[in-house]
Every structure is written in C-alpha cells, then in structure tokens.
Amino acid sequence: SHTKSGSAPGYSPPSLSTEQDRRCLNSELWHACAGPLVSLPSVSSRVVYFPQGHTEQVAASTQKELDSHIPNYPNLPSWLICLLDNVTLHADLETDEVYAQMTLIPLPTSQQKNALLAQDLPKPNRQPTDYFCKTLTASDTSTHGGFSVPRRAAEKVFPPLDFSQQPPAQELIARDLHDQEWHFRHIYRGQPRRHLLTTGWSVFVSAKRLQAGDCVLFIRDDKGQLLLGIRRANRQQMIMPSSVLSSDSMHIGVLAAANHAAATNSRFTIFYNPRQSPSEFVIPVAKYHKAINTQVSVGMRFRMVFETEESSVRRYMGTITGIGDLDPIRWPKSDWRSLKVGWDESTAGERQQRVSIWDIEPLPAPFLLCPPPLAFRSKRTCGSRGKVHESGNMFWNDNM
C-alpha cells in the first residue's frame, strides 16, 4: 500500500467491528472532544425538540440556507416534548468529528403541556479530571520533530517516568475514539529538560491529518488507561457536500420526519453535531420550563457562556434589544432565537445577533457597573470556536 498509515509502525489495525455496530464508545473521551459546553440530556428523560434548530444544523452542514418553497407542516409545532428513548455517541470514521444519535418519541398532544411541569434540572455533565488538551504548534505538526508535551500535562496524565534511566523514557499506548491503538515514545530530555513524544507521533499526525491550530487531548481514565482525541480548529468547516440528498430534501426530511413522528407518537432519530450546530436543539424540559417562566424584557442585561479560542469557557455580557419571531411566517410565536441581543464588547462580530431564552443568564438588576472577574484561563489549553451554550443556571446569584 502506498499510504504511510497502513503499514506504519505506530499504528495498530482497527478492530473489525464497524462504527455503526459499536453501540457505546468511551463517554469520557467523547465529552472531552465535544468540549466543556456540551452536555447531553439523559436517557429516559423528557426533552424539548426544536425543528428550527435542527434545520439550522442541516443548513450549517450543507452550507445552504433553508429555501422558501419548502412545504409547511401546519400541524408541527415549533417545539415538541419528547421522551429521549436512546442516545448513542459516535465519531466520524474519516474526521473523528463527534456526534450523538438520539431517538425521540413525541408525547401525545394531550400530555405536551403537562410534561413541562415536573422534572428535575439535570446534573451538568463533567469534563474528565485527569486530562489535558494542547493546541498544536507549527513545530508539533512539522515533519522536523515530535510533539512537545507541556510539563504539567505530562506529569498529570502520563505514567511516571523512571528517572534513574538516562534519558528517562517509556512507551505510551493510547486509544482513540475508534478504539485504535497509537504507540508513542515518551522521552524526557533536552537542555532544559522537557517531555517529548517522538517515534510514532508523526504517524498519528499524518493519519488524523492534523494541522497547526488543531487540538490534541489525552485522558487517563479510571482504569489508568490512556485515551486520546482531537478537536479540529474552527476554520476547517467540515462541509459535507453529501452528494446523496439535496439540501432541500434534507430540510424537508427533517420536518416531515418530526411531523410524522408527532402525528403517530412514534420514534424518530436525529443526529446532533455539537461542533457543527450553531445551537443545541434538544434540551431538557426543566431547562426550557425554567427559561420560559423567567421575565425577560427589552433592555434587560444578561450573561452568556461561550467556548473561547484559548480557554475553556468565558462569559460575555449583553443587553436584550428586541423580542420577536425569527421566522414569523413559518414559525410564528416560536421561542427559538426569539431574543435580539447586543454585546458589550466590540469583538462581538462572531457572536449571534439572536439567542433563545434558555441560552442566557438574566441579571436581576442593572446596579452592577464593573465587569465580573474573569474565570481562570490556563495558558495553552484547547481552544475552539465560540458557540452558544447553557450555563447550568448555577450562576444566577453568584458572587457579583
């Protein structure tokens, strides 16, 4: 075979089971790759599904906006309370992009409104503790050398080296989302001393087609096994030209599938691409319930959580500048992105002009004049594109 990855020394052949078959890949690793803001509702809980948000994801994937001459489904409401029947975690075999498959069962119309009332707020799901994430430098991805491991990262997640050796070195074996093994030589050398991954690293870079700016992350799981994953930089927009279905048919498929499932109270299946989708479109009922019972008005101040370039999370301040339908024709009185907002900071070009009420943390009173202390930002942690996300509501009354 001509390609390196097939016969390269650091590479072990994948297990024969296809991605489709393997029901459950490592959840800890999946969430680490998805990023700190992504949390999935738990199985058997009730969720609110927003067809509008789903079509937004399709539009983002196909790079085509919703066309106007697509049929309307008058019986399909803008939100649908569903039982979350199943969730499976997946990763694209080509790109390692993470996504989740969810099976939803719409509740009967008679139960839709009642279902909003009783449900606990879900526990926010947590990033792994023993993990690190580094944005790759030009040196890391060049063919000239290996990978420079941040000192604290190596000490935290790699097995300790035997420093009686000169130089201290060991072989690391890490598994990715597809359960493929990758072998690396881990050595501590140089003047001044540093941790490096040498042999095996370039094979990994080639196989995953990593570039400077992409992130690599290592986890030590509870059994002491080493896991690794990647997060690609924002710029790689992962367009899927599909060549299977036209974007129009995809949009119609989303709506018709939801409509049919709602009409017959039957199961339907969606994919959620955390790093592709502009916003979550399947959210816990309790979150939605709490949000729609919160008073919002034009002029109200709020905060919202984003995933930043350099750091994990960051809150931005803004003001509600308008309240109204995003699409008055097709989705009248929808709560999806019903708030028009302005952002305090001038670097707000990337942030949405419209958000949904459950995306924000309203600030009760405008008596605050100085910005809140910034959350700790560790250097060289994994960056990603900014995107909207829930906050978990635990910050409404914190130290301000």
Place this chain on the structure above:
Amino acid sequence: SHTKSGSAPGYSPPSLSTEQDRRCLNSELWHACAGPLVSLPSVSSRVVYFPQGHTEQVAASTQKELDSHIPNYPNLPSWLICLLDNVTLHADLETDEVYAQMTLIPLPTSQQKNALLAQDLPKPNRQPTDYFCKTLTASDTSTHGGFSVPRRAAEKVFPPLDFSQQPPAQELIARDLHDQEWHFRHIYRGQPRRHLLTTGWSVFVSAKRLQAGDCVLFIRDDKGQLLLGIRRANRQQMIMPSSVLSSDSMHIGVLAAANHAAATNSRFTIFYNPRQSPSEFVIPVAKYHKAINTQVSVGMRFRMVFETEESSVRRYMGTITGIGDLDPIRWPKSDWRSLKVGWDESTAGERQQRVSIWDIEPLPAPFLLCPPPLAFRSKRTCGSRGKVHESGNMFWNDNM
C-alpha cells in the same frame, strides 16, 4: 504542513472556485469516469422519475434499508413524468466520485399520461474515443516505482515522443475533474523498451489515495489537452455515514420532496450517483414508453447489459421467472423491478434477482440454443462492478 500533497512538486493548487460554483465540469471526462453504461437524459427532455429507485440509492449510500414505519404518501405515484429542467455534473472533492444533480419539474397530473406518447428515443451518449483506462497494479501503486503505461494507450493518447533523444522523454500535464493540474515525467526506456510515468506519479497516487485495483484513465480532448480521472474499485464501498441526517429522515425527505413537488408542480432536486445506485431511476420517457408497450411473460428469454470486471460491457442471458410487485403494500402496480429473473450462468450471484422492463432486451423467440459470440474484451481495460443498464435497444435484432 505535514502532508505531502500540500507542497509536493507535481501538484498545482486548485482554482479558488469551489465545486458548487463551477457549473460545468468536463462532460467527456465525467462520462469516462462514470463508465460506459451511464447515459444522462438531455436537458429540457421529459423523463420518468421513480421514487422507489431513488430510495434504493439512499439505502445503498447509507447502508440502511427502508424502514417500515416510514409514512406513506398515497398521492405520490410510483412514477412521475417530469421535465428535466437542469443537469449539472459534479465530483466529490474528497473522493472524486462522480454524480449528477438533476432538477425536475413534475408535469401536471392532466398531462402525465399524454406525455408518454410523443418523444424520440435519445441518442445514447458516447465514451471518448482517444482515451485509455488501466487498472492499477501493485507495482503502480507501490512507492518503489512509477506507473507502467500500456504501449497502445501511450501511443493513442499521449503526445508523440521525440525518439531522437536518448532516452525519449517529455513532461505531461493533465487536468482532473476539479481542473487541478498534475505533472508527470513521461519516459520511454528499459529493456525491453516501455512507456513509464515517473516523477509526479507518486504524488498523484498519494493525493487521490489510489490502491491496486483502482483504475486511472487518460483522455485527449478535442483541443489536444490531456485529462485524467479515476474509478475506484468496487470494494471501496464509499459509505457516507453522513452524521447529518438519519437514514430514516433521508428516506422520508426523498418521498416528501417528490410528493410536494408533484402536488405543487414545482421544481425538486435530486442527486444521481452512477456508481453507487443499483439502477437508474430517472429515465427518458421514450425508453419507458417503449418498454411498457413490449409484451413480457413468464418464461420469456432476454439479454441484459452489464459492466464487467475486466472489460467495458457484456451481455448476460436470462429468463423471466415471475412478474409482480416488488413492494405490494407501499408501491402496488409499480413497474420498478416488476420482473423476477433467473440467469443462465452460474456466476450469477452478483446479478439482481429483480429487474425493470426497460433494463432488458427481450428475445423474440426461444429458437436460439447456442450463446451469442462474446463481445470483444480487451485486456487490462478498466474493470468495475457489474450493474444493470439500458442497452439502447439497437441490439434486439442483431446477428444472432
């Protein structure tokens, strides 16, 4: 950058226009890559669209069969006469897989039956004359050497060498479907003498991720320019796990889009993947008309054209063993694969058990006992997986 293809010498950067923008890629090259059996109806002609065939293509792409709990569209007939409003040729940017985008406008219900009557049989479309196609050997794809060009192929499509040089050599420049330039050193040397592509070849193999068994083809177009394309071996099944839409939603999208277009006489868009789809599902009306007016009965003998592994085309003999609906519940009285057939040759494992009437060439009488002379099969021409295709009807009464 770490990957070779980015900075390799034989590679020229692609033009900035994306595939979506470029309306028309080279038709001759596209058809050469699609194979000798693929012919597209012409723009502004009338065609018959089969939703069943379309869902078959989706099933083949997603590797998931049509699920039973998908909604029925009682108003959507099993065939739909449409105006072929537009056809654009495309090739996947990652894999170079060819596909066609067609925009269809269903005729009003009142005109559906009349439209069958008057229309000429389309002229079958032709493979380029000055072209060759070679299945790559292990040596061709190994890193050890270059590409061995079959003698006749080189003499037919490459510019003539200056044999006064020792050894005779020249630089070839060929463009692929994406209009990217590839540079090769073409040399005539060795004992015995032979044509070889050396410098630049391995870059091409890497970039296209070619393996032994894949085909490469060269064309000299009417302006004397060199074009090149690839056809991947069957085994690479090009699954597109999509991660955008569930296969159920895709199937629903296909049906709902056709249904809506038929109800409103509005445009809809489909993709046809010649090498993915089990059968054509958009065919000229004249072909359909001729077929449904042909008498067929159980026991009738017929021939059908296939694309073979080693050769371009080959006809196989068979007998009709049954006539009836493929899916009596969802598509009663449909002509799609309404014939059950048996094949003469024992190697018939790969061939369909069910075909449509327009796929076959009925033989008027069973007085023939010896098989027809096999069509000429040139050695080392490009192979491909066997698939059904029209024959153009010109063989009904030929030399048997």
Place this chain on the structure above:
DNA sequence: ATGTAGGCGCTACGCCGACAA
C-alpha cells in the same frame, strides 16, 4: 508487452541539543 524485484543515490524524515522568548 508488462509486472516485479534488486541495486543504489539522495531526499527528507525525524532524533538530538542549542538557543531564545
């Protein structure tokens, strides 16, 4: 006529410290 292998030059991959930043 063309697939494969041995021979062998030479590129560039990749391991090392030396420097900064």
Place this chain on the structure above:
DNA sequence: TTGTCGGCGTAGCGCCTACAT
C-alpha cells in the same frame, strides 16, 4: 517553560535495469 532552529544519521522514496511471465 517551550517554540523553533541547525546539526546530523538513516529509512525509504524513487530512478534505473534485469528478469520472468
């Protein structure tokens, strides 16, 4: 602490012919 570089040894890429089929 860690990104980049110059320095090198060497694996393997890739050009050649010989030989077999």
